[in-house]
Amino acid sequence: DTGVSQDPRHKITKRGQNVTFRCDPISEHNRLYWYRQTLGQGPEFLTYFQNEAQLEKSRLLSDRFSAERPKGSFSTLEIQRTEQGDSAMYLCASSPRAYEQYFGPGTRLTVT
Amino acid sequence: AQTVTQSQPEMSVQEAETVTLSCTYDTSESDYYLFWYKQPPSRQMILVIRQEAYKQQNATENRFSVNFQKAAKSFSLKISDSQLGDAAMYFCAYRSTGNQFYFGTGTSLTVIP
Numbered sequence: 001d002t003g004v005s006q007d008p009r010h011k012i013t014k015r016g017q018n019v020t021f022r023c024d025p026i027s028e029h030n031r032l033y034w035y036r037q038t039l040g041q042g043p044e045f046l047t048y049f050q051n052e053a054q055l056e057k058s059r060l061l062s063d064r065f066s067a068e069r070p071k072g073s074f075s076t077l078e079i080q081r082t083e084q085g086d087s088a089m090y091l092c093a094s095s096p097r098a099y100e101q102y103f104g105p106g107t108r109l110t111v112t
Numbered sequence: 113a114q115t116v117t118q119s120q121p122e123m124s125v126q127e128a129e130t131v132t133l134s135c136t137y138d139t140s141e142s143d144y145y146l147f148w149y150k151q152p153p154s155r156q157m158i159l160v161i162r163q164e165a166y167k168q169q170n171a172t173e174n175r176f177s178v179n180f181q182k183a184a185k186s187f188s189l190k191i192s193d194s195q196l197g198d199a200a201m202y203f204c205a206y207r208s209t210g211n212q213f214y215f216g217t218g219t220s221l222t223v224i225p
Contacts, residue, residue, distance in 0.1 A: 042215030
């Protein structure tokens with residue numbers, strides 16, 4: 001059990017470009033969450049998967065954001081037409097039960 | 113929507129002393145979970161302690177304990193015998209019945225040797 005991993009750890013992109021992040025949860029964890037964290041703030045919920053089904057999605061999430069978990073294992077988060085306001089740390093967490101989460105190290109996105 | 117408020121952006125404590133971090137939340141739900149997470153500098157977030165709303169007994173994990181006041185919607189974290197390794201950002205979080213987690217803005221804890 002190596003923990004939740006995220007790739008890449010850092011991403012610098014130019015405004016208007018598309019970016020994709022990957023999250024590999026802890027094996028056998030059927031629940032997976034994506035969060036966005038900006039400097040000085042707590043994590044902001046983006047979306048939640050149970051197995052391959054996307055069950056919850058924040059109403060704050062722009063249509064430029066999409067997430068998938070095709071086989072109920074790893075997940076990807078894509079941001080289309082990035083904006084400077086998308087610069088943040090993107091966190092992934094997985095869990096085997098509803099009341100706990102194990103966080104990954106995050107992907108830091110910088111949009112120039 | 114649920115909100116979580118941490119009114120102390122920064123706190124400090126002398127090593128070996130006790131410190132209490134405050135958290136309040138707003139909800140209309142009766143069944144939920146509350147959490148304290150710790151995020152050390154440049155390191156990933158880890159769970160410190162969890163409280164189920166239906167349990168009246170306050171949760172305790174070694175040097176960490178909570179004071180859960182359901183009617184007041186208050187959930188404070190007490191750290192006893194503070195250690196240098198306790199220095200971190202601490203986030204209070206609420207889990208709704210809809211599987212969404214809401215986090216506060218965090219309290220930065222400094223431990224003074």
